[in-house]
Amino acid sequence: MIRVLQRSLAVLECFSDEKPRMSLQEISQAISLPKTTTFRILATLVGAGYLIQLENQSYGLSHKLMTLASIAQKSLGIRDIAHPHLEMLASKTGETAEISMLDGDYRVCLDAVESKSSLKSIVTPGARLPLLHGATGKVFLSRMKDSEIERVIKSQGKPTEVDKARLKKALVKIKKQGYAVTQNERVRGATAIAAPVFSHDGNAYCITVTGPSGRFEDREEKLRTMVTEAAAQLSSLLGMRLGGTG
Amino acid sequence: MIRVLQRSLAVLECFSDEKPRMSLQEISQAISLPKTTTFRILATLVGAGYLIQLENQSYGLSHKLMTLASIAQKSLGIRDIAHPHLEMLASKTGETAEISMLDGDYRVCLDAVESKSSLKSIVTPGARLPLLHGATGKVFLSRMKDSEIERVIKSQGKPTEVDKARLKKALVKIKKQGYAVTQNERVRGATAIAAPVFSHDGNAYCITVTGPSGRFEDREEKLRTMVTEAAAQLSSLLGMRLGGTG
DNA sequence: GGAACACGTTCCGTCTAGTGGACTTGATGC
C-alpha cells in the first residue's frame, strides 16, 4: 500500500461540512504529519486541481471532485451507495439497519445490515411487505396522496373509520417531523425508527432501524437523530442530478 | 510534486461517463504505466474506499468521492464551480464565454472568460442587462411564466402586438430546444449562443458564448453543441443537493 | 519602532518506500 497516497487521501478527508476550509497548519495537525510533508501533498493536490487555495492561504476542496463524483454516481446503484451508510448506522446503533423503496402499494427491502447482537431483528432483502404496519410503511404512506392512502387502506387494511382518522393524523405528523417510530406494529416486542430519503430522480427510499423495544426506550431520541442524519446524508448524495439540460 | 500522487489522480481521472468501469490492463494502458505500478495504486485506492472492485474484477469509482464532493459543493460558490467550465468553453470555441443569472427582471453577468482573439466580445462581470435583447435574456424569459413575460415586455420593451407574438413563439422554441441563438440583437455584428443551467436549489443560470457573427456562420451547430454540453455538465454538478431530509 | 511570534514556503542530506521486470496463479478456449 502506498503511504503517500494514503496520507494524501487523509488530507482530503480531513475537510468536512463543519470545516470546509483549513490552513496548512490545521491540516498537518489533523493528520499528524510534519508541515513539510503536508505542504508537499497540498501543493500536488492544488496543482492537480483537487484543492483550491483561497486568498487567506487556506485550502478547500475543489470542483474536480464533483466531476469525479458525478461519474461515480452514474455507475453506482442505490445499494452500492446506501450500503456503507447502513453499515455505519448498524454499528453506531447496534441494531439492524435497512433501506427500502416503494413497489406499487408495497415496500420492498433493498438491502440490510444486521445487528451484531444475538437478540436482533432479521430483515430479508427482497422481502415485499404491506405499508399499513411498521414505521417504514408509514413513512412511505406519509408521502402519498390522500386517494392513494385510501386505496392502500382499502386493499390492505380492515379498519374502522376511527382507525383511519387516527392513521391519517399520524401520517401528517410523520411527514412534518421527518421520521416515524412504531412499537409492536409489525413484530411484537420490536421498535422501529424510519426516515425518508430522497433522490434527484424523484425516487424515495426509507432508512429504518429495528430492534427489541427494550433497547430503544432510554435512547430513542439519540437513535432518531442517527437515523434522520443517515437519511439526510444519503439524500444529499443521491440528490446529485445526472445531467441533461432540463 | 509527488509523482505517485499525480499518477494516482490520473488513475481516478481515467474513468469517465463513457467508461465508468475499467480493468487493470485498461487503466495501466490509459495512464501509460506498468501493470505493477498501476496495481499498487489501485489496491491503495480500493483499500481507502475510493474505488470499488466489481465481480468481474474491473474497477469503478465509489461513493466516497460523492461524500467529498458534497463537502466541496457546500464550500464553493457558483463562480468557483462555473469558472473552469467557462475557461474550457472559451478555449474550445475561441470566443468569449460567460455565465449569468436572473436578478429581478434583469440578468446579471456573474463571471466571464474572454476570447483570446483581438476581435472579441467584451462582457463585464457584474453588468446588469435587460432581458428583452440577446440570447441570454431569451433563455431566461423562455423559462418564465406568461404573466412575468408580459411584465418584462411592458417595462423594458416598446413592442407592437406583432413583435410580442413573434417573441413568444421564439421563446417556446428556445425552451423546447434548450438553447437560444441571436444575431445583431444586443450588439450589432455579434452572434450569441446561450443555454440554461439548473441547480438543485431551483436557481437557474445561463451559459453564453458570444463573438463576431462571421466566426459563427460555418460552425454554429458545433458551437451550439459545445454550449449545451457545457451547460449540461454544469447542471449535473450543481444538481447535487445539499442535504436536509426534504 | 523593534522584537517576538506565527505561519507558509524552500532547501537538502538521508534512507524509506515506490518502482517495474520477472514470476505465479487462475480462468478461458481450442
Place this chain on the structure above:
DNA sequence: GCATCAAGTCCACTAGACGGAACGTGTTCC
C-alpha cells in the same frame, strides 16, 4: 490437457519522498 491471456505477487534497485532546519513575510505586542 495445453496454450493464452490477464490479474495479482515478489524482490532487488534506486528514484524520490521525507522531515529537520533555515528562510521570508506578515502580524502582534511591548
